Amino acid sequence: MKLFVEIKSREELNTINSYGYVISVSSVSSSPFNITLDDALDILNNSNGKNIYLKLNLLYHDKDYPIVLDYVKKMYPMLTGIIFQDLGLVTLFEQNNIKLDLIYDPGTFNTVYEDTLFFKDTSISTISLSREISLSEIDAFLKNKKEMCYLYHAYGHMLMFYSLRKHFTNFRLHEESFPIIKDDYNVYLKEETRNEFYPAYEDKHGFFIYRDEVINIYKYIDHFDNIDYLMLDRPYISDSEYKDTISLYNGLIDYTEYKKKYPDQTDGYFFKVMGVKPR
Amino acid sequence: MKKIELLLPAGNIEKLKYAITYGADSVYVGGKILSLRAQASNFSLDDIKEACEYVHKYNKKIYVTVNVIPRESEIALVKDYLINLEKLGVDGIIVSSPSIIKTAKDNTHLHVSISTQASTSSLHSTLFYKSLGADRVVLSRELSLDEIEYIRENTDTELEVFIHGGMCSAYSGRCTLSNYFSLRDANSGGCAHSCRWNYDVYKDGVKLNKEFFRMGSKDLVSISEIKRLVNMGVECLKIEGRMKSISYISTVAYTYRRLIDDIYSNNLRPYEYYEYLLGDAQNREAASGFLNHEAGLNETLYVSSDSEANKNFLGIVLSCDKDNTITLEVRNYFTDNEDIEVLSPGEDLKISKISELSKEGERVDAARHALEIVTFKSIIPLKEGDLIRRKK
Numbered sequence: 001m002k003l004f005v006e007i008k009s010r011e012e013l014n015t016i017n018s019y020g021y022v023i024s025v026s027s028v029s030s031s032p033f034n035i036t037l038d039d040a041l042d043i044l045n046n047s048n049g050k051n052i053y054l055k056l057n058l059l060y061h062d063k064d065y066p067i068v069l070d071y072v073k074k075m076y077p078m079l080t081g082i083i084f085q086d087l088g089l090v091t092l093f094e095q096n097n098i099k100l101d102l103i104y105d106p107g108t109f110n111t112v113y114e115d116t117l118f119f120k121d122t123s124i125s126t127i128s129l130s131r132e133i134s135l136s137e138i139d140a141f142l143k144n145k146k147e148m149c150y151l152y153h154a155y156g157h158m159l160m161f162y163s164l165r166k167h168f169t170n171f172r173l174h175e176e177s178f179p180i181i182k183d184d185y186n187v188y189l190k191e192e193t194r195n196e197f198y199p200a201y202e203d204k205h206g207f208f209i210y211r212d213e214v215i216n217i218y219k220y221i222d223h224f225d226n227i228d229y230l231m232l233d234r235p236y237i238s239d240s241e242y243k244d245t246i247s248l249y250n251g252l253i254d255y256t257e258y259k260k261k262y263p264d265q266t267d268g269y270f271f272k273v274m275g276v277k278p279r
Numbered sequence: 280m281k282k283i284e285l286l287l288p289a290g291n292i293e294k295l296k297y298a299i300t301y302g303a304d305s306v307y308v309g310g311k312i313l314s315l316r317a318q319a320s321n322f323s324l325d326d327i328k329e330a331c332e333y334v335h336k337y338n339k340k341i342y343v344t345v346n347v348i349p350r351e352s353e354i355a356l357v358k359d360y361l362i363n364l365e366k367l368g369v370d371g372i373i374v375s376s377p378s379i380i381k382t383a384k385d386n387t388h389l390h391v392s393i394s395t396q397a398s399t400s401s402l403h404s405t406l407f408y409k410s411l412g413a414d415r416v417v418l419s420r421e422l423s424l425d426e427i428e429y430i431r432e433n434t435d436t437e438l439e440v441f442i443h444g445g446m447c448s449a450y451s452g453r454c455t456l457s458n459y460f461s462l463r464d465a466n467s468g469g470c471a472h473s474c475r476w477n478y479d480v481y482k483d484g485v486k487l488n489k490e491f492f493r494m495g496s497k498d499l500v501s502i503s504e505i506k507r508l509v510n511m512g513v514e515c516l517k518i519e520g521r522m523k524s525i526s527y528i529s530t531v532a533y534t535y536r537r538l539i540d541d542i543y544s545n546n547l548r549p550y551e552y553y554e555y556l557l558g559d560a561q562n563r564e565a566a567s568g569f570l571n572h573e574a575g576l577n578e579t580l581y582v583s584s585d586s587e588a589n590k591n592f593l594g595i596v597l598s599c600d601k602d603n604t605i606t607l608e609v610r611n612y613f614t615d616n617e618d619i620e621v622l623s624p625g626e627d628l629k630i631s632k633i634s635e636l637s638k639e640g641e642r643v644d645a646a647r648h649a650l651e652i653v654t655f656k657s658i659i660p661l662k663e664g665d666l667i668r669r670k671k
């Protein structure tokens with residue numbers, strides 16, 4: 001399988017070893033480390049054949065498409081592909097004859113293999129598996145004959161809430177003493193009964209909450225032999241931990257040593273049984 | 280121009296009959312499998328058959344929600360289930376899983392609506408689903424009227440718009456708070472409404488909020504927006520709430536039915552009239568969501584989200600004698616001589632008064648117990664199935 005990593009600068013493109021490099025760009029992406037369009041073009045102009053993917057991780061409204069199209073056209077054709085969750089982009093790119101490697105990554109969907117077959121007649125090449133399914137469901141998914149490429153988010157804080165509502169701004173209108181919090185990536189929510197701190201931010205695209213824990217599936221890497229790509233998510237991860245993790249997945253660090261350094265990582269929903277009734 | 284469709288939820292056969300009686304053009308129900316709203320009293324195949332026969336008798340339509348994001352164990356059930364639904368007479372299904380859409384298209388002639396779970400937020404995504412066979416798209420609740428109008432003007436795909444009921448605080452299908460906190464899968468219908476829970480906000484170890492920080496959404500009500508939706512030509516207006524009561528379903532159907540009919544007959548009354556008709560059916564805080572502007576302070580629920588039971592719904596008329604003696608199935612406490620309002624399908628709100636209240640032939644001063652049968656004299660004739668509520 002091949003790795004996708006998220007980068008913040010041209011320097012990282014040259015120092016990190018990966019198959020795909022993902023950039024998040026202000027105005028069209030939402031991320032704690034968006035770069036400017038100029039920086040993105042700088043990376044693309046110096047990519048030397050490396051695979052650069054643009055993260056378009058929002059649900060766009062019609063007013064948003066012109067800017068998305070403008071940015072993508074400016075990056076085209078140096079750009080290799082797009083990682084996205086808004087299926088309207090498939091229509092947009094087809095209408096504008098933009099041919100890029102399209103990776104459909106809606107996060108919560110694509111829980112079963114059969115769902116992904118629906119997309120094989122579209123221009124989408126790769127589908128991400130849901131992050132909410134168990135290891136046995138992933139095994140069942142991946143044992144199928146592959147008609148598309150698949151990606152799995154192997155590492156990072158999992159996004160668990162995406163809203164168009166500006167919840168910090170709204171709350172400030174409700175409670176005057178509450179500070180203005182915008183584009184601030186050092187803010188955490190704590191649910192009243194849990195001693196856990198969930199990274200949360202508001203930007204011009206909406207409101208986002210991540211899980212407090214860091215998921216790392218490396219222990220079960222054998223189960224992913226049949227997958228095409230693994231993505232290492234970077235939001236709320238320190239630069240040093242992220243680089244160690246890339247080294248781990250590149251086989252440059254021993255897992256036992258890595259685990260000693262990062263003992264609190266979890267395996268997500270791999271062994272949890274999800275239900276619908278109160279427990 | 281084809282008249283806009285008013286689509287009501289139904290949690291069971293009884294609610295379905297009330298929805299139809301009080302003005303729904305169509306209803307949607309959940310089956311025992313592959314449907315969200317796990318705690319709604321979902322329909323067995325026998326129930327669905329009965330429901331189809333009932334709605335078709337009145338030339339109305341029925342859709343079945345098949346809107347889970349399926350798990351491995353469910354996928355084998357899909358094909359036979361959809362074929363069965365078609366055989367039973369179901370008109371359409373509401374779907375979000377691509378494989379279920381494909382299975383429906385490959386094996387049935389069922390009308391396919393893309394569920395709001397897909398959060399279809401633009402013309403481009405509407406066109407994407409159209410290209411894959413969708414007959415109708417239920418638009419994301421994050422769209423404004425202007426955005427809906429733009430989509431309407433640029434596609435002939437049928438459009439369905441949520442106009443009333445509970446709202447997710449996140450983009451539908453994009454929230455796993457409940458999954459994480461409670462192991463209750465929101466995309467399988469198990470949402471624990473974790474967005475309405477109490478949170479504190481911290482930065483550098485310092486708590487920034489005084490009151491609890493909350494993210495829940497007020498319910499959606501869109502009385503004053505309906506005329507524009509009718510005029511722009513969306514096909515269907517949808518009410519949320521398969522778990523709601525008979526009084527809620529009937530009152531909401533009644534209110535929007537009168538509003539829509541008044542728009543088509545150029546007899547629109549002041550919006551306050553329709554808000555009044557809704558009465559206590561809307562007993563949680565409500566606002567117009569994103570329809571008029573981005574949802575902000577006024578659309579967010581900061582106080583307790585628990586809704587009080589509607590105590591002003593007094594009962595259902597079982598019969599009316601020639602001398603206007605009414606037999607009533609009681610739902611809430613009331614006393615003799617109370618002023619009442621009557622919701623009667625197809626008619627304007629009526630005013631009457633309880634007098635000579637009796638139980639089992641004996642005069643009583645009050646009706647005290649839900650489901651007991653009482654009689655009273657009304658100053659006007661009423662009809663079987665009319666709903667009685669306390670006059671404000």
Ligand code: SF4
Nearest residue numbers: 447448449454473474
């Ligand atoms: S927790 Fe709130 S936002 Fe999340 S799925 Fe449930 S109702 Fe929607």
